[in-house]
Amino acid sequence: MRLINFLLIFLICLALVIFSLQNNQLTTIKLIQGVEFQAPLSVELVIATGLGAIFAWLFSLWSRMQRTITTFGEIRSRNKRIKELEKDMQRYQEEQIQRASLPAAETLSDTEKST
Numbered sequence: 303m304r305l306i307n308f309l310l311i312f313l314i315c316l317a318l319v320i321f322s323l324q325n326n327q328l329t330t331i332k333l334i335q336g337v338e339f340q341a342p343l344s345v346e347l348v349i350a351t352g353l354g355a356i357f358a359w360l361f362s363l364w365s366r367m368q369r370t371i372t373t374f375g376e377i378r379s380r381n382k383r384i385k386e387l388e389k390d391m392q393r394y395q396e397e398q399i400q401r402a403s404l405p406a407a408e409t410l411s412d413t414e415k416s417t
Contacts (some may be wrong), residue, residue: 318348321344321347322342322344324344325343325344326344329341
C-alpha cells in the first residue's frame with residue numbers, strides 16, 4: 303500500500319512539473335481595484351488548485367465535527383435510556399423476589415373445597 307501511495311504521489315508531482323514547464327507564460331491577476339500582479343500561468347493554477355484542496359479539507363473537517371457532535375448527543379441520550387431501563391429491570395427483579403417470598407394465594411376451587 304505504501305508503494306502504491308508513493309507511486310501515486312510521484313506521478314502527480316511528475317505531471318505537475320511537466321505542466322509547469324509547458325505553461326510558463328506570464329499572466330496578470332487582478333484581486334481588487336488597483337491590486338494586481340503577474341505570475342506564470344502554472345503557478346497561478348497550482349495555487350488555485352491548492353486553495354481548492356485546502357477548502358475541501360476544511361469542509362471535510364467541518365462535516366466530520368458536525369457528525370461527531372450529533373453522534374455524541376445520540377450516544378448520551380442512548381446511555382440515559384439504558385440507565386432508565388437498568389433501573390426498571392432492577393425494580394422488576396425486586397418485585398419478582400417479593401412476590402416469590404409471599405405465600406401462594408388460594409384459588410377459588412381451594413376455597414370451595416374447604417367450605
